[in-house]
């Protein structure tokens with residue numbers, strides 16, 4: 001098992017902590033990248049399903065109950081364009097995901113947002129969807145708009161089990177929609193990265209291998225994610241004895257909610273930590289602002305429990321994955337705190353990687 005960077009990260013973090021305490025080094029000025037590498041721009045937090053495991057829409061909650069914890073809505077065109085144009089104008093490569101705590105295909109202007117982002121060659125734009133509304137017409141519109149990646153949530157290969165947990169879903173329809181989308185990509189010879197994600201319930205475990213084999217025939221990447229109890233940020237995929245380091249998300253990722261609020265990270269479903277609002281500030285100013293730097297400094301100092309969301313969270317572990325090559329499937333497997341990801345590689349990519357085993 002190879003944990004590529006955990007010891008290195010830990011030592012670096014000790015040195016940073018000592019330097020911050022001694023006032024010798026302004027780590028945050030020199031080590032926060034100019035722009036986030038990943039931006040989640042939540043187009044809406046409304047959803048057409050009520051998946052039982054979903055922290056935001058779990059089927060026992062009514063929309064009224066949910067809106068007490070965070071207002072529900074759709075991003076305005078003006079605000080979406082403001083964020084997209086600023087990120088596009090940065091010229092930096094940014095992975096832009098147009099989903100958050102809801103279903104992005106419910107937004108009537110989703111293709112217009114993709115088209116706006118698609119004009120910027122530095123923005124790798126796409127989203128994760130439950131696939132229910134991925135009609136032929138919308139698929140054509142998204143491909144015309146220049147979508148670069150699409151990920152669909154499909155939980156296993158058993159329609160009865162999937163529909164039991166993804167309440168309101170239709171397994172056959174989602175698979176048919178996605179396969180038709182894939183067919184359009186092939187017919188047009190487009191370079192769209194295609195992913196599928198399975199959230200695994202206990203009774204689906206025997207089907208995981210078949211699911212992976214089935215979807216690797218059609219897509220570039222298959223991920224399988226153990227279902228976490230609602231609201232839990234703990235993961236059994238984190239090996240014992242790995243020392244905690246500052247969370248990479250705070251240094252790489254920005255999460256913008258539909259009303260412009262900037263959340264702490266993608267685990268901040270109810271916007272418990274607000275770092276600013278892009279309606280009144282720029283992405284750049286919030287990214288380098290005092291509130292963002294404060295939470296980074298708390299992590300650098302090792303005071304993880306000072307932020308209640310971070311106290312019980314394993315998501316920081318993403319930075320130190322186990323990586324190996326699955327010879328039988330001919331793909332790379334990356335294990336992190338959230339999921340196991342099976343990625344198809346071309347021969348060049350495979351040759352460049354070193355799968356040393358410890």
Ligand SMILES: C[S@@+](CC[C@H](N)C(=O)[O-])C[C@H]1O[C@@H](n2cnc3c(N)ncnc32)[C@H](O)[C@@H]1O
Nearest residue numbers: 053054055102103128129130153199226227228
């Ligand atoms: C919140 S959804 C948003 C996008 C879209 N509505 C969808 O379902 O793909 C993002 C992903 O989180 C997964 N998810 C929801 N609850 C989960 C849980 N308790 N544990 C692990 N993954 C979960 C969903 O299956 C989905 O793939």
Ligand code: SF4
Nearest residue numbers: 047049051054057130
């Ligand atoms: S489809 Fe996605 S956002 Fe909607 S309830 Fe299910 S997991 Fe939550």
